Amino acid sequence: MIYFASDVHLGSGDPAAARTVERRFLAWLDFAARDAEAIFLVGDIFDFWFEYPDKAPSGFESTLNKLTELTDRGIRVVFFTGNHDMWTGKCLADECGLEIHTEPQVMELHGKRLFIAHGDNMQIDDQLKLRLLNRMFRSRKLRWLVTKLFPYDSLIRLGRRWSGHSRKSHTKEIDVEMTRPLITYARNYAATHADCPVAHFVFGHMHVARDYHEEGLHTVHLGSWDKTPTYAVLDDAGNLTLNRFDE
Ligand SMILES: [Mn+2]
Incomplete structure (x- = not known):
């Protein structure tokens, strides 16, 4: 079995809320690890993650220990960066053993082709501001400069404030229609890659759980974890389903 989740946003909200979500996520990792x-x-597993060359954010020790335990047991853990946690470094990759991807990937899993992406940098060709932000956030030079200009603690403080603000401005109007640009993207992708068809598209980012089917297209949108945790599972026959996680 292969499991998928996104938008846990660990560390967001007040400490009690953050702990509840982390406890839930750890329970889900144990649940998934059974098979x-x-x-x-x-993407967006962390509400704000920024690694300096020699320093990683504190407060996520339980999660990092659990992920390390899973990779030590031989479970492949694949981490796609989201717009809140794209600044990964050796802590997640080397110490926890995660396989990191910063771009959408097409992978063959259980005999099916899957297109997997967080979904934050897609269908933005006509949105100049988002395109600029996307380039800025992904720039290696700028990231290097930030680590020189800002002491670690002040960057983390700033980042957490930005994350909270960014999330609030997004959660106001959550509705299922927000998945439409990603469905359009998938439809276009399918039309231009008819020679090697994708069986399932997996996206996060919109914080709406949706299992969408139309003729020749299947997209799964993983929801956020603040209220109703959802995850997808790909069974051995290559069927992908969206589920709700009840502890
Ligand atoms: Mn998110």
Whole structure:
């Protein structure tokens, strides 16, 4: 079995809320690990993650220990960066053993082709501001400069404030229609890659759980974890389903 989750946003909200979500996520990792060959974390697992060359954010020790335990046991854990946690470094990759991807990937899993992406940098060709932000956030030079200009603690403080603000401005109007640009993206992708068809598209980012089917297209949108945790599972026959996690 292969499991998928996104948008856990660990560390967001007040400490009690953050602890509840982390406890839930740890319970889900244990649940998935019972029969998982692989666990895909499809972006925004952390509400704000920024690694300096020699320093990683504190407060996520339970999660990091659990992820390390899983990779030590031989479970493949694949981490797609989201717009809140794209600044990964050796802590997640080397110490926890995660396989990191910063771009959408097409992978063959259980005999099916899957297109997997967080979903934050897609269908934005006509949105100049988002395109600029996307380039800025992904710039290696700028990241290097930030680590020189800002002491670690002040960057983390700033980042957490930005994350909270960004999330609030997004959660106001959550509705299922927000998945439409990603469905359009998938439809276009399918039309231009008819020679090697994708069986399932997996996206996060919109914080709406949706299992969408139309003729020749299947997209799964992983929801956020603040209220109703959802995850997807790919069974050995290559069927992908969206589920709700009840502890
Ligand atoms: Mn998110």
